[in-house]
Amino acid sequence: MLRRVINPFLLLPLTLSTNTFNVLSSETKNYIDNVLEEKLNITFVDYQEIEKLVLNNQELKSLQNLVASASFNLSSQIAKRYPSLDFQANGLPKYVAGKKYNSSSPTLKTSQFTANPSLNIKWDLIAPLRGSEIKIAKTNYKIAENNYEIKKKDLIQEARIRYHKYKKSYQDIQNKKFTLNLSTTSLKNAKAKLDAGIGTKFEVLEAEAQLSRDQQSLNEKKIEHEINKISLKEILNVKGDLETNKEQNLIGFWNHKLKKNIDEGLDKNLSLKNLIFQTSIKKSQAESFLAQNRPNIYISNSLSSTFSKGDSLATKIDSEKSGSNYTNTISLNFAWSIFDGGQNKNSYKSKIADAESEKYVYENLKNVLTTSISKAYLNLKLNEEKIISSLKEIESSKESVRLTRLRYDVGISTLKDVLVRQSELSTAKSKNINAIYSYNLNIDELERLTFLDKSKNCLNSNNTKIKDAESICNL
Structure with a gap:
């Protein structure tokens, strides 16, 4: 009965409240949105194209020249045979x-x-020195090639991080717009109830304050989104403007067990191989000191x-x-340099000791890689659960907002309750956005660390599809 009395009064302040919000929105658009409207030479970037676009990175091109330099140096050393x-x-x-x-x-x-x-x-x-010099040049060339690949993979991972962050910030904007719409509705209802004589000025002020906070939060997300775009353009060396697919989806599934991740990661890691090459170089340098005392x-x-x-x-x-x-x-x-007072012999011992120290660096890096792979794998599993739980939380929060609004309309709940439920719904959506973002980062990190590939299908240990309705595989 009370709801029937309230509804006619809702129409009267509707125009006034709408105009108030339009003024606020117009001012905000002039100040924030106009800054972000300029677009030139739009380039569309898809997740699958990042690896190709990264090749335009200036730092990577610099490393290409270092590989060429190492190649020429190797040819120079080999020429000493002739x-x-x-x-x-x-x-x-x-x-x-x-x-x-x-x-x-x-x-x-x-x-x-x-x-x-x-x-x-x-x-x-x-020429006793010639063999060592050629061997060192060959090893340096392999290290240069590995450094190029390491940097390329690091840049691809960093570009993908920025790509996911850019898409996440867009979803954050949509979430804040959704929250802003809820706050606008709450302000309209509070004013309508005040005009009808069944509300309070305090509730209107509270609703206006919440609307202002949500508008400010939206503007912050817009600026963050633009900054993320600039950051992505920088690493991809994209001129002009940039666009991507706006939807935030799971990029794939990880069907590999933790042990396989660690074994493959340690076996194929290029940084570990470079440490082995560095040890080889130091041993070759040690041999070159002894070679100086040979005819x-x-x-x-x-x-x-x-x-x-x-x-x-x-x-x-x-x-x-x-x-x-x-x-x-x-x-x-x-x-033949027969005697040098033991200089070359001591230099040999120095380089051998230096080479031995690389073993500890190698073992330490293995431990670091094992920890990184394990953390990425466990965080992936955690984020799978977060995605599922946040989706449930969103559904529950939506229903809570609906019921709280009904209670507020009939006067058995306060506007404060409505605003709290709105905030809970926004937080739930934010949790889901962050969980998907972190999940995708974990997938990319595991690909980088283990050299294994993600899968488009979600499989269990028997390579069969998982049918559990609450599994990440069936979202």
């Missing part, structure tokens, strides 16, 4: 003119053009020649006179 050929010419040509006077002999004159080209060949047959054997061949035209030290210059000669010398050479 003979070297040097050409040299002293005066090409050279002209000599002069006189030699002696009181007891005729004056001698010189006017002559000469050229003295030479060709030298050297080939190291036994170096090489073949050399030197071909030198002289061509001349003109006369030298003659009483009369014959400008047409010419001559030439050449000398070829081939030799097997031997060089």
Whole structure:
């Protein structure tokens, strides 16, 4: 009966309250939304395209050059296996003119053009340092390749984190808009009841304060959304504006057991492989110190020649006179640094000790990786439960809001109760958004750490589909 009395009075203040809200919304749009409206050269980014777009990252391009540098250095070291050929010419040509006077002999004159080209060949047959230098260069090249792959995978994971954060912030905006609409309705009802004489000014003020808080919260989420967009554009090196699919969905399912995750992660981790390579480099450097006390054997061949035209030290210059000669010398050479006071031996021991220290770094990194994989796996399972429980909480909160509004309409509940239930519903929606966001991050993290792939189907240990209605598989 009381509800029938209230409803006619609700129509009277409707226009006034609507205009008030429109003014607030218009002011807010001019201040916030207009700042975010400018869009240029829109690029659509999908989750599947992130890996390709990451290749445009400037930092990754820099590492590509480091890989090329390591490749050229390896080629340079391998070239030491082959003979070297040097050409040299002293005066090409050279002209000599002069006189030699002696009181007891005729004056001698010189006017002559000469050229003295030479060709030298050297080939190291036994070069103790050469093998270590080539081995170190090969290992450095492998490390450079691994560093590129590590950085690429790290950038892909970071880009996916920013992608999920961008989509999450959009869902946060939708949640805040939903909450704002509820607060607007509550304010209208509070004003209507006040005008009907069955409400209080305190309830109107309370509703207006809640509306203002929700509007401010919405503006904060809009700014956060724009910042997340800028962050995503930066890592993908996207010029202009960017758009994505707005829906927040589960990106896949993880059907691998914890033990398999750890085993695969430790076996394929590139950082662990790089530590093994670093140990190998230090051992090769140690061997190079010992190699300096071993004999170096090489073949050399030197071909030198002289061509001349003109006369030298003659009483009369014959400008047409010419001559030439050449000398070829081939030799097997031997060089051996027999004693250096123990310098190379101690340097060898230093590098071996340095290599031994890498074992502890290796074991520590294995422990860190095992912990990271375990945490990501367990957090994934936790977020699966959070998604399910938050969905139940949303349904319960929706019903609570509906019932509380009915109680408020008939006067057996207060506006405070309505606002509390609204806040609970908004919190439940936020929990679900955060749970899906964290779940997707855990999937990406496990892919990065274990090199395993997520699945489109949710399977149990027997590789059969799970039919449990409350399972994450059936959402």
